[in-house]
Ligand SMILES: Nc1ncnc2c1ncn2[C@@H]1O[C@H](COP(=O)(O)OP(=O)(O)O)[C@@H](O)[C@H]1O
């Protein structure tokens with residue numbers, strides 16, 4: 001486990017915006033701070049080399065996104081109900097943990113809600129950790145005096161990424177979504193196609209145009225573009241096709257089978 005420091009105060013660092021790719025360690029950091037604060041409140045030792053923790057009146061968390069099937073609420077309504085409860089009840093003495101608020105709806109709706117929530121909390125005053133994949137929220141540091149940006153350090157090695165699990169100062173403007181998808185094992189053709197689409201989307205965005213979906217090039221399934229070079233056939237298959245099974249004795253079949261297996265294994 002990689003330990004991380006956290007400083008929250010009321011004058012210069014009241015609200016921390018944490019950006020980082022999926023699976024980089026944002027939620028873990030939030031949980032660490034929430035749990036250590038809770039443990040300190042009940043008078044327990046805390047797993048930290050040093051800790052100075054003030055009294056909090058409440059710890060509010062908005063973490064995880066699961067449909068509440070039992071009561072028929074969608075992910076998004078659950079998320080908004082919990083967020084509303086936080087905004088309506090938090091005080092300057094509270095600790096607020098927000099994990100990916102706004103994720104449950106479309107991109108721009110979500111971003112707008114996340115932004116407005118972050119501004120409101122800055123004004124309201126509780127110590128706040130806000131993990132988000134909306135990099136735009138990094139803008140807030142420029143505009144609001146007590147907002148500070150942090151990110152999870154990521155090491156790039158060519159096209160691969162390595163998560164360092166360390167929280168460092170500063171925002172980010174990259175999400176590494178496709179690299180993370182590859183780490184997770186999405187098939188290569190899907191990764192290639194996603195890259196190609198991303199290219200199209202970002203070019204259109206650069207030119208200030210909204211993306212014209214009709215103009216997106218079709219996947220080149222049959223032109224060899226999507227699947228790299230054809231996978232060469234295993235030579236064992238050729239021999240297998242040529243076999244005259246009815247002409248063989250059981251012993252010959254056994255011997256042939258052994259040869260084929262060797263061939264298939266590339267021996
Ligand atoms: N500080 C850390 N040290 C070691 N491993 C970590 C640390 N933080 C996260 N991880 C690993 O990364 C995984 C994903 O972390 P998580 O916090 O869920 O990422 P995110 O919220 O950014 O998607 C965790 O399940 C854990 O295995």
Ligand SMILES: [Mg+2]
Pocket residue numbers: 023026027028099
């Ligand atoms: Mg998370």
